[in-house]
Amino acid sequence: MPKNFIAAPHRVMFFGGAVQTLLVMLWWLFELSTRYLWPQYTVAWPLFPTAIHSWLLLFGMLPFFFFGFLMTTFPRWMAGHEIPPQRFVPAFAFMFAGVLLFYAGLFFGRVLLLLADISLLTGWAIGLYALLRVLLDTRPGDKRHTVVLFIAFLIGWMALASFLLWQLSDRHALLQFSLRAALWGFVLPVFTTVAHRMIPFFTNSALQQDVPRPFWPWWTILASSLAHGVLEFFNLSAWLWLADVPLAISALTLTYLWGFRRSFSNPLLAVLHVGYAWLGIAMLMFAAQSLWLLLQGGYIWGLAPLHALTLGCYATIIIGMGTRVTLGHSGLPFVIDTRVKLMFAGMQGVAMVRIAADLLPVNSGYGYLLAALGWLACFGPWAWRYLPAYWRPRADGQPG
Numbered sequence: 001m002p003k004n005f006i007a008a009p010h011r012v013m014f015f016g017g018a019v020q021t022l023l024v025m026l027w028w029l030f031e032l033s034t035r036y037l038w039p040q041y042t043v044a045w046p047l048f049p050t051a052i053h054s055w056l057l058l059f060g061m062l063p064f065f066f067f068g069f070l071m072t073t074f075p076r077w078m079a080g081h082e083i084p085p086q087r088f089v090p091a092f093a094f095m096f097a098g099v100l101l102f103y104a105g106l107f108f109g110r111v112l113l114l115l116a117d118i119s120l121l122t123g124w125a126i127g128l129y130a131l132l133r134v135l136l137d138t139r140p141g142d143k144r145h146t147v148v149l150f151i152a153f154l155i156g157w158m159a160l161a162s163f164l165l166w167q168l169s170d171r172h173a174l175l176q177f178s179l180r181a182a183l184w185g186f187v188l189p190v191f192t193t194v195a196h197r198m199i200p201f202f203t204n205s206a207l208q209q210d211v212p213r214p215f216w217p218w219w220t221i222l223a224s225s226l227a228h229g230v231l232e233f234f235n236l237s238a239w240l241w242l243a244d245v246p247l248a249i250s251a252l253t254l255t256y257l258w259g260f261r262r263s264f265s266n267p268l269l270a271v272l273h274v275g276y277a278w279l280g281i282a283m284l285m286f287a288a289q290s291l292w293l294l295l296q297g298g299y300i301w302g303l304a305p306l307h308a309l310t311l312g313c314y315a316t317i318i319i320g321m322g323t324r325v326t327l328g329h330s331g332l333p334f335v336i337d338t339r340v341k342l343m344f345a346g347m348q349g350v351a352m353v354r355i356a357a358d359l360l361p362v363n364s365g366y367g368y369l370l371a372a373l374g375w376l377a378c379f380g381p382w383a384w385r386y387l388p389a390y391w392r393p394r395a396d397g398q399p400g
Contacts, residue, residue: 024056285304346378
């Protein structure tokens with residue numbers, strides 16, 4: 001591999017994540033188009049389309065960004081040694097090969113899908129070992145965030161293993177466990193833990209203001225997220241509000257304490273604050289839907305709360321964190337231009353379109369298609385702009 005490309009873990013991992021932001025939605029756009037516009041071209045996929053969509057996002061895209069960020073920050077948070085290429089390059093190679101095998105398996109058979117899972121699990125395990133070595137080799141100190149993140153990654157690995165077992169056994173409970181564990185035991189804990197560790201730090205640095213970082217909302221969010229996943233797994237959706245209300249209150253409390261309104265004086269910082277604000281909004285929607293199900297029966301909003309969480313919160317934070325890390329570790333100034341601002345604003349529109357598709361009494365299929373196109377319109381220019389930074393030398397001449 002080129003020397004510059006493997007000079008730092010964020011380069012290879014963010015490359016994989018950036019490529020996946022395009023490939024996952026190109027496949028989904030193709031699937032939606034054959035479903036709603038040209039049914040005569042519908043493909044008989046080897047797995048449920050929704051399972052494929054979930055795999056590609058939860059296991060095939062987000063982990064690249066997660067590993068790229070944490071392999072860079074773990075040593076800095078704990079004053080440890082940088083993770084060497086001998087550990088992060090094989091992790092990336094197995095993970096990226098797994099993703100490519102998964103796409104091939106969609107068209108050429110289930111055996112390739114199984115090999116994709118095994119390859120991704122192998123790369124994930126190598127990445128986990130790299131993070132574990134940092135945890136074990138550094139001096140004792142405040143490692144609450146890093147320990148929680150490592151446990152979340154273990155849950156994510158087990159969720160992917162469960163997906164593999166579902167493919168082998170066709171036991172639906174394994175698929176349900178896989179998706180719930182991935183979303184509520186892995187992805188949400190990672191996002192909220194990184195946010196709890198970094199948003200106050202970035203806000204302090206950018207605005208020169210003392211921003212509080214209480215721990216009780218963070219612990220509440222973690223516990224509530226796990227509780228939500230357990231309740232969903234046991235089909236107790238009418239009682240999800242018991243977990244979702246405290247999660248929403250805690251997330252909105254942090255949004256307020258961290259200075260949501262003040263953040264708009266710094267556009268790159270505002271992206272992170274807006275993304276995190278979506279977490280509280282999404283969980284209020286989940287809570288309202290659960291209460292309606294308990295009191296009246298039926299789902300009133302469909303998947304709207306889920307997409308408020310995934311498109312509003314997760315995609316926006318990926319934009320903010322991905323841009324910040326790419327700029328900072330490429331020796332470029334922390335300044336975003338009009339195109340990146342438009343991308344951020346566009347992603348808010350994508351989230352609203354996808355939410356509206358489930359709320360408005362119209363043909364929702366066109367809303368799904370419009371949201372997928374909007375995603376590509378946002379992440380396409382972002383990938384075009386920042387992908388070259390992963391194989392070029394740093395602009396400031398520094399190593400890394």
